[in-house]
Amino acid sequence: MAETQARARWTRNISAKIAAIPMIATALVVFLGGTIWTVVYSFTNSKLLPKLKFVGFDQYERLWAASRWTISIENLLFYGVMSLVFTVVMGFVLAVLMDQKIRYEDTFRTIMLYPFALSFIVTGLVWQWILNPQFGIEGIVRSLGWTSFTFDPLNNPDTVLYGLLIAGLWQGTGFVMCLMLAGLRGIDEDIWKATRVDGIPTWKTYVVVIIPMMRAVFITTLVIVASGIIRLYDLVVAMTSGGPGGNASQVPAMYVYDYMFQAQNLGQGFAASTMMLLSVLIVLIPWAYLEFGGKKHG
Amino acid sequence: MADTSMTMSGPRGAKPRKVLSGRNIMLYGILIVVCVYYLLPLWVMVMTSLKGMPEVRLGNIFAPPVEVTFQPWVKAWKEACTGLNCDGLSRGFWNSVLITVPSVVISIIIASVNGYALINWRFKGSDIFFTILIFGSFIPYQIMLYPIVILLREMGIYGTLWGLIIVHTIFGMPILTLLFRNYFSSIPEELFKAARVDGAGFWGIYLRIMLPMSLPIFVVALILQVTGIWNDFLFGVVFTKPDLYPMTVQLNNIVNSVQGVKEYNVNMAATVLTGLVPLIVYFVSGKLFVRGIAAGAVKG
Numbered sequence: 001m002a003e004t005q006a007r008a009r010w011t012r013n014i015s016a017k018i019a020a021i022p023m024i025a026t027a028l029v030v031f032l033g034g035t036i037w038t039v040v041y042s043f044t045n046s047k048l049l050p051k052l053k054f055v056g057f058d059q060y061e062r063l064w065a066a067s068r069w070t071i072s073i074e075n076l077l078f079y080g081v082m083s084l085v086f087t088v089v090m091g092f093v094l095a096v097l098m099d100q101k102i103r104y105e106d107t108f109r110t111i112m113l114y115p116f117a118l119s120f121i122v123t124g125l126v127w128q129w130i131l132n133p134q135f136g137i138e139g140i141v142r143s144l145g146w147t148s149f150t151f152d153p154l155n156n157p158d159t160v161l162y163g164l165l166i167a168g169l170w171q172g173t174g175f176v177m178c179l180m181l182a183g184l185r186g187i188d189e190d191i192w193k194a195t196r197v198d199g200i201p202t203w204k205t206y207v208v209v210i211i212p213m214m215r216a217v218f219i220t221t222l223v224i225v226a227s228g229i230i231r232l233y234d235l236v237v238a239m240t241s242g243g244p245g246g247n248a249s250q251v252p253a254m255y256v257y258d259y260m261f262q263a264q265n266l267g268q269g270f271a272a273s274t275m276m277l278l279s280v281l282i283v284l285i286p287w288a289y290l291e292f293g294g295k296k297h298g
Numbered sequence: 299m300a301d302t303s304m305t306m307s308g309p310r311g312a313k314p315r316k317v318l319s320g321r322n323i324m325l326y327g328i329l330i331v332v333c334v335y336y337l338l339p340l341w342v343m344v345m346t347s348l349k350g351m352p353e354v355r356l357g358n359i360f361a362p363p364v365e366v367t368f369q370p371w372v373k374a375w376k377e378a379c380t381g382l383n384c385d386g387l388s389r390g391f392w393n394s395v396l397i398t399v400p401s402v403v404i405s406i407i408i409a410s411v412n413g414y415a416l417i418n419w420r421f422k423g424s425d426i427f428f429t430i431l432i433f434g435s436f437i438p439y440q441i442m443l444y445p446i447v448i449l450l451r452e453m454g455i456y457g458t459l460w461g462l463i464i465v466h467t468i469f470g471m472p473i474l475t476l477l478f479r480n481y482f483s484s485i486p487e488e489l490f491k492a493a494r495v496d497g498a499g500f501w502g503i504y505l506r507i508m509l510p511m512s513l514p515i516f517v518v519a520l521i522l523q524v525t526g527i528w529n530d531f532l533f534g535v536v537f538t539k540p541d542l543y544p545m546t547v548q549l550n551n552i553v554n555s556v557q558g559v560k561e562y563n564v565n566m567a568a569t570v571l572t573g574l575v576p577l578i579v580y581f582v583s584g585k586l587f588v589r590g591i592a593a594g595a596v597k598g
Contacts, residue, residue: 015500016419020427023412023475026468027427031434034445041444050444094332100325109588110581111333114340117580117587119529121546122573125553126339129346129566130359140358170339178588227436234531238550253532256440261536266444273440284436 035277042270050266059271069272072250079161079168079251080229086169087225088218091176096206098177099184109181112174120171124238127167128154154240157248164249168235172228176221183217184210219287226283230276233257252276347371347567354562370561374568379558380551381540387568389541390548394528394575396459397544401466402523406516409471413478414504418490428475435472443536450537462537462544466527474519481515482508514586521583522590525576545572 045055063069094112098105115123130136133152141149153163187210195205211218233253236242240249252272260269342359347370349363357364376386383389415421416428446465450456455464485508493503509516534544543551549572553565580587 013419013421016415016421019411019500020415020421020424022408022467023415023431023471024427026471027430027434029449030442030446030468031430031437034442035434035437037445038441050448097325097329102325102329108329108333110584111336113588114577114580115336117525117576118573119531119546119576121529121531121550122569123339125549125565125569126343128553129562130339130342132359132562135354135359135562140360143358170336174336223436231438231440234546237531238554241554253438253440256443257532257536260440260444269440270444273438273443276438277441280436280438284433 038270039274039277042267042274044267044270046266046270048264048266055267059267060275063268063271063275066268068247068250069252069255071247072252072255075161075249076229076232076251079164079232080226082161082165083168083172083229084222084225086165087173087176088221090169090173091221092180092211094173094177095180095184098181109174109178112177114174115171116175118171120234121238123167123171124235127163127170128239131163131166155244157245160240160244160249164235164239167239168232171235172225176225179217179221179224180214183214186217187213219290223283223287227280230280230283343566343570343573346563347374347570349563351561351563370563370567371571373561374552374564374571378552378564378568380543380548380555383540387545387548387552387571390543390545391571393459393538393542393548394545397462397466397534398524398527401463401470401527402520404463405467405470405474405523406519408467409474409519410478410509410512410516411504412471412475413480413482414508415500416475416479417482418487418503419500428479431472431475435469439469439532447536457537457539457542459538459542462533462542465533465537466530469533470523470526473522477515477519477522478512481512485511517583518586518590521579521587524579525587528575 041050041052042059043054043056044051045053045058098108102108131138131152131154133139133155138149138151141151153159153166191209191213192205195209200208231253232251236249236251236254242248242250242254252275256269256272256276258269259265259272338360345362346354346359348366348368349357350365350367350369353364374386375388375391377384378386412428416424446468447456450461450464453461455461489507489511490503493507498506528544529546530544531546531550534547538544538547549568552568583590
């Protein structure tokens with residue numbers, strides 16, 4: 001009896017383990033193994049094929065000496081900060097407006113969220129067309145008589161990132177609005193009653209009471225948006241291919257792809273992607289510390 | 299936790315006031331302006347795709363077509379060129395279908411079994427693997443691309459549809475496993491225990507109890523995966539060859555090709571066609587879509 005029970009437990013465990021093989025393989029081989037593999041090979045001088053000939057930090061020195069890479073980082077920082085600030089502020093303001101007991105809430109939400117269902121390629125191509133200087137906004141305003149009007153962000157190296165922002169915000173703000181709206185709906189109605197009894201104006205209640213209470217929602221949103229920004233790739237490919245002027249809108253993910261799969265300079269691609277990992281960790285570790293470190297004590 | 303708290307149930311807040319107050323005019327005014335900004339690209343895209351090229355060149359991109367033509371749609375579907383292939387976007391469409399359907403099915407099966415094992419059949423180390431999986435979802439894909447290329451090449455499926463299907467299954471796993479794990483954790487454990495007493499095994503309980511009880515979450519996962527995989531660009535470029543490029547990649551190649559005269563109406567028709575599948579999924583699924591995307595926002 002005891003023996004069959006022991007055997008039953010053993011076989012029971014075995015089917016769960018067999019079923020979990022894809023998960024275990026993905027976690028260990030692809031995620032952990034793949035990451036370690038790339039980090040290790042970023043210290044080699046691999047060119048066309050990966051080779052284990054270590055050259056210390058050579059690849060990283062070359063990376064940071066390359067103007068294309070430093071421009072990519074500057075672009076990503078600028079785009080990232082602008083995009084974070086605008087999505088969070090606009091998302092929150094829209095969520096507050098949506099939370100005013102309005103009619104047709106579902107219709108408004110459906111309209112604001114549909115771009116999120118579209119790919120960055122579709123988003124980028126539509127906005128490329130709207131921003132087309134000859135036929136788009138610039139052309140229309142000029143044809144109305146204002147002939148010196150200029151609105152051609154995508155063909156000017158100084159403004160190309162704003163062009164990307166217009167499209168990126170269009171695609172992603174609705175999603176942030178939904179997250180924020182869920183956060184607002186999660187706030188206890190009694191809080192509102194209390195502030196009303198105390199005669200605190202609505203706008204002040206939002207700033208002083210509601211926003212601090214939604215700290216967790218804000219942090220989660222920031223982490224999701226930030227980790228998406230670091231991956232930014234498709235939108236740039238569709239809208240500008242990194243141009244104008246060669247690299248005015250380059251981003252790190254593009255550098256990685258080009259060196260790994262086009263220029264056949266694997267070492268550079270590995271070093272660049274390791275830097276991307278590092279930047280994610282800079283975002284992620286404080287968050288994990290706040291989220292999971294705080295939970296243990298609370 | 300299981301309920302993603304994204305149920306946008308009825309409106310709350312202050313007492314209703316007069317309909318035509320200054321506050322309401324402001325409020326709806328702003329919302330309508332915002333909606334115009336959101337709808338404008340869709341409008342422009344569809345209108346441009348219904349015009350002939352002469353009208354596109356002369357007219358205003360925001361104006362509706364004077365003469366409606368479906369020629370650009372036909373051309374985008376059947377004749378648009380990428381490189382030497384001039385058989386239109388239909389090739390990319392069918393590639394995307396062949397990629398999306400198996401990827402969605404396989405990734406959902408694997409992730410739901412994972413979630414089930416993680417809740418009801420924990421074994422030593424199972425939570426560690428899950429933690430790695432979740433952290434992996436934040437790691438930039440770029441860092442894992444080349445190791446996966448090597449793995450697929452060793453397996454002899456690099457550059458094939460099956461290679462890409464495996465990649466989608468791998469990268470869909472963290473979020474889907476989280477989704478199913480959270481959902482299954484809300485199913486009372488007594489049900490599981492009762493089934494165990496009755497002698498049901500791992501697969502028996504999964505198929506007869508867990509599966510029928512969690513159809514909504516399967517629909518959420520389906521929405522998430524169909525839109526996510528259909529919209530993918532990076533994996534399509536890296537892991538397939540030009541003949542097998544998914545629709546997004548082919549679309550980008552058609553529109554951003556430098557050869558020939560730009561046919562903006564055909565380009566926009568192609569763009570609408572590519573966006574059509576996720577848009578249909580979005581409009582049909584409604585609130586479930588919100589739940590699906592919010593799943594990523596819920597911590598495990």
